[in-house]
Amino acid sequence: MPSTPLRVAVLGFWHVHAGDYAQQTVDHPGTELVAVWDDDAERGRAGAERFGVEFTDDLDALLARPDVDAVTITTSTDVHRDVIVRAAAAGKHVFTEKLLAPTVEECEEVIAACDTARVALVVSLPRLYHGYTAAILRELDAGRLGDVTSSRVRLSHDGAVAPWLPERFFDPATAIGGALTDLGCHPVYLTQLFLGARPDSVAAVYRSVTGRAVEDHAVVTVGYPSQAIGVIEAGFVAGTPFTIDVAGTRGWLAYSDLEARLTAGGPAYGDETVTLDVPADTQDAFGQWVDHVAAGTRADDNLARAVELTRLVVAANDAAGQPAGHAARHAAPVGAPV
Known part of the structure; x- marks a missing residue:
């Protein structure tokens, strides 16, 4: 300091x-x-x-x-x-x-x-520095999920329909995109953290429920040479819980801020659903x-x-x-x- x-x-x-x-x-x-x-x-x-x-x-x-x-x-x-x-x-x-x-x-x-x-x-x-992210990395680094096959991260709020998000967020000339470019950044960098920075394929579907010039909800799928698939979801039209799901050949992980709880299951965890420790957020x-x-x-x-x-x-x-x-x-x- x-x-x-x-x-x-x-x-x-x-x-x-x-x-x-x-x-x-x-x-x-x-x-x-x-x-x-x-x-x-x-x-x-x-x-x-x-x-x-x-x-x-x-x-x-x-x-x-x-x-x-x-x-x-x-x-x-x-x-x-x-x-x-x-x-x-x-x-x-x-x-x-x-x-x-x-x-x-x-x-x-x-x-x-x-x-x-x-x-x-x-x-x-x-979200790179949150405790649930560290806990998921801990499980991945330990190899408990086996070969990681998929990841899905969703982050959405209702700012376009409530509405509380300023109209300037829908101007493509200044915002440089809509829900994916703004809110979707968080699922993007988490997906890159879990699966890798550079996928070899990217597909996207953007839609505008509110009819703005930029998308107000989006789904992006990314594929990797390992054959893993990542799904990135973001939106301004539904206040859904923030969720992370990661799966592999020997287990799965699931986090939701609805309960602020990280669960796991599959053979790596005795074929039972268990709750994993989540450390405190780092700086x-x-x-x-x-x-x-x-x-x-x-x-x-x-x-x-x-x-x-x-x-x-x-x-x-x-x-x-x-x-x-x-x-x-x-x-x-x-x-x-x-």
């Missing part, structure tokens, strides 16, 4: 988690929230007033301030590359919401900029970021997974006939005339 608090500015209240990261900045003993910028002045002022800090509409002036050490990036996805590269060039450490960027090429550009500037970059991939991504800043270290695993997450999201969007990043590649930089 830094000997003096890391002074953090929020860049953008576009994302629904912007307030969560701002609150983490307030709550963490190693960080202090000092300012807010947003390209939407009304939205930015509301966020700044909520946390009792200064608002500015001048990004360059904010990044030039010596009393800002770091930034949280919760802008629209289409401007991540521009904003993060500018923050890195100004020597500011960066914590960002997923996706890191709309394309793999932009991800690599962002990471290179942060490496060159020697600033810490961490992407919020929170979250924000806390890891603060530690990387203090230690001057690089978040190698987090960044590698962030790039592979984007790679698979792009492949899924392509498979569904909605190429990810198309709008972003033609978007004007923040602050440029449009």
